[in-house]
């Protein structure tokens with residue numbers, strides 16, 4: 094069997110895996126990235142990056158790539174959450190950047206890929222973990238090979254494809270699920286920013302402008318709840334949103350795309366790093382999209398992982414990987430506390 098030996102073997106070519114590859118390449122650390130062909134057509138979700146993330150991507154020398162992949166700059170958002178008044182969260186006073194970015198994620202992935210040496214990555218959907226040899230068996234169509242690394246990285250997002258094969262479980266905090274579709278763009282007189290969020294009984298929704306003609310609407314609820322069963326069919330959305338103050342005004346008679354379903358729950362891997370592996374991005378800690386911090390987390394964990402890997406490769410100790418793991422655990426703990434406050438706010442609303 095042919096083999097490839099690399100300092101770092103990365104599985105998953107999302108934002109986390111690609112950013113890590115770019116950062117390792119800049120440090121002169123050898124990596125090999127396994128990516129996967131998209132199995133289904135990807136729906137553009139117009140994901141937003143908050144202003145707080147821009148200083149980090151500037152520091153990492155990635156700001157240009159992100160700005161070039163932006164659909165538009167965002168100057169704030171509106172929400173109706175635990176209150177009957179529309180909140181205007183304006184980025185004007187944010188420092189040092191007073192705007193966020195609404196991203197074309199596919200374009201961003203393409204641009205990040207363009208930063209990499211092409212011989213260091215391979216698209217392959219069929220691979221397995223060989224525990225006895227501690228390597229990845231890649232069943233490439235041209236020629237199967239074994240991929241060895243001093244460090245293996247799981248960057249496969251919520252699929253946790255490597256963690257599963259290593260037998261590492263996760264703690265799941267809820268069963269939230271998302272339903273998204275494209276709608277003709279409707280403008281509302283009270284909503285001047287391109288993002289609006291509203292909570293309703295048993296769920297919440299967000300509408301985000303994608304381009305001059307299109308809005309993306311996503312509704313969220315617990316998997317298996319009566320609301321989630323209705324969310325699968327766009328025909329039910331009018332009834333579901335009938336009690337909302339504003340969200341229902343963004344529904345149009347005709348839907349422009351099928352309803353796309355994705356997992357959106359809070360989940361943390363039981364182990365984030367071992368002596369020769371680590372997880373990053375959603376594979377390590379995944380947030381509720383309400384936080385708008387999934388992409389920031391993908392970039393931040395890639396940055397911290399690159400630093401920890403450099404230290405690990407230069408020493409006999411796995412101390413740096415332990416520190417990395419602890420850092421992520423603290424971040425997830427702080428996230429859970431904030432999430433709880435948001436939920437308490439909704440309980441307060443229903444009691445008043």
Ligand SMILES: Cc1cc2nc3c(=O)[nH]c(=O)nc-3n(C[C@H](O)[C@H](O)[C@H](O)COP(=O)(O)OP(=O)(O)OC[C@H]3O[C@@H](n4cnc5c(N)ncnc54)[C@H](O)[C@@H]3O)c2cc1C
Pocket residue numbers: 104105106107108109110127128129131138139140141142218248249250251252254271273311355356357373374375376382385386387388389391
């Ligand atoms: C509806 C919705 C809206 C969101 N909105 C926002 C937002 O506005 N702002 C924000 O910051 N975040 C948002 N997020 C979250 C954000 O998209 C994610 O947190 C982020 O993309 C995670 O990046 P990642 O690289 O860790 O994982 P992913 O993007 O999931 O990438 C994982 C990669 O691994 C690949 N992969 C999977 N399995 C395998 C395998 N077996 N072998 C090889 N490769 C594999 C996948 O094909 C993919 O390329 C949203 C999420 C959802 C569901």
